[in-house]
Amino acid sequence: MVPLSYYLVLSGILFVCGVLGFLIKRNIITIFMSIELMLNGVNLSFVAFAAHWHALSGQVFVFFVMVVAAAEAAVGLAIIIAVYRTRETLNVDQVNLLKL
Amino acid sequence: MFHLILFLFFGAVCVAGAVNLLVQSHPINSALSLIVVMASLAAEYLLLGAEFVAAVQVIVYAGAIMVLFLITIMLLNAGKEDRTKGSRIATLLGVPGVVIGGVLVAWVLIHRSDLGTVGLGALPGDPKDIARLLFHDFLLPFEVTSVLILIAIMGAVVLASRPDAIARPHPIPPVSEEERELAAAGKDR
Numbered sequence: 304m305v306p307l308s309y310y311l312v313l314s315g316i317l318f319v320c321g322v323l324g325f326l327i328k329r330n331i332i333t334i335f336m337s338i339e340l341m342l343n344g345v346n347l348s349f350v351a352f353a354a355h356w357h358a359l360s361g362q363v364f365v366f367f368v369m370v371v372a373a374a375e376a377a378v379g380l381a382i383i384i385a386v387y388r389t390r391e392t393l394n395v396d397q398v399n400l401l402k403l
Numbered sequence: 404m405f406h407l408i409l410f411l412f413f414g415a416v417c418v419a420g421a422v423n424l425l426v427q428s429h430p431i432n433s434a435l436s437l438i439v440v441m442a443s444l445a446a447e448y449l450l451l452g453a454e455f456v457a458a459v460q461v462i463v464y465a466g467a468i469m470v471l472f473l474i475t476i477m478l479l480n481a482g483k484e485d486r487t488k489g490s491r492i493a494t495l496l497g498v499p500g501v502v503i504g505g506v507l508v509a510w511v512l513i514h515r516s517d518l519g520t521v522g523l524g525a526l527p528g529d530p531k532d533i534a535r536l537l538f539h540d541f542l543l544p545f546e547v548t549s550v551l552i553l554i555a556i557m558g559a560v561v562l563a564s565r566p567d568a569i570a571r572p573h574p575i576p577p578v579s580e581e582e583r584e585l586a587a588a589g590k591d592r
Contacts, residue, residue: 310510329484384479
C-alpha cells in the first residue's frame with residue numbers, strides 16, 4: 304500500500320521539473336519537451352486519483368490529454384521548422400519577433 | 404511493502420530522468436532522458452492497475468511523439484545550446500523559487516492531507532470498460548477530438564511545407580532594368 308500523497312508528490316516533482324526547464328532552457332525544442340514533461344506529471348495525478356476514487360473516467364481523461372499533446376507536438380514542431388527556416392537559429396532569445 | 408519498493412524505484416528513475424533533462428545541454432540527450440521518464444511513468448501506471456493507459460503511454464508517448472521530436476532535432480541539426488544573460492537570470496531566480504514552491508506543496512500533501520492509501524493494481528483499467536466509457540459517456544468529446552486531430556494535421560502540413568511561399572522573408576527584387584520598369588508599371592511579362 305502506497306499513500307496517495309506519494310503519487311501526488313511525484314507528479315508535482317515532474318511538473319516542477321517541467322516548469323524549471325521551461326524557464327532555464329534556451330533551446331526551443333527542449334522548451335517544448337519540458338511542456339510534455341508537465342503534461343506527463345498531470346497525467347500521473349489523473350491516474351492516481353482515478354484509482355483513489357474508483358472512477359474510470361480519470362483514465363479516459365488521460366487519453367484526451369495524450370491526444371491534445373500529440374496534436375500540439377505536431378503543430379509545434381512544424382512551427383519550429385518554419386522558424387528555423389527563416390532565422391536559422393533555435394535559440395529563443397534571438398526569436399523575438401512574432402512575424403516569420 | 405513490495406508495492407512501495409517498486410513505486411520508489413520507478414519514481415527515482417523518473418525523477419532522475421527529469422533532472423537529467425534539465426542538466427543536459429544537447430537536445431538529443433534531453434529527448435532520450437524524456438523517453439526514460441515516460442517509460443518509468445508507464446510502469447507507475449501499471450502499479451496503479453491502469454494497464455491500457457500504460458500501453459498507450461509507451462506506444463503513443465514514448466513511441467510516436469518522441470520519434471517526432473528526435474526526427475525534428477536531427478532534421479534541424481540542433482547543437483549545444485548557448486547560455487545567455489537571460490537564461491542566467493532565469494536560473495538564478497527560477498530555481499530557488501520553483502524549489503521552494505515544490506517543497507511547500509509536497510509538505511502540504513504529505514502532512515496536511517488525509518487521502519488514504521492505494522493498493523497494488525487498485526483500479527483495473529480494462530480496455531473493455533474504457534471503450535464503453537469512451538464510446539458512450541464521452542462520445543461527443545471523442546468526436547471533437549477527431550476534428551482537433553484533423554485540424555492539427557492540416558496546420559502541420561501548411562506550416563512545415565512550401566518554404567518558398569511561407570518562409571521567404573523578403574520578395575526577391577527584379578533583376579534586369581527592363582524587368583524593374585515592368586514591375587514598377589505593375590505589368591506582367
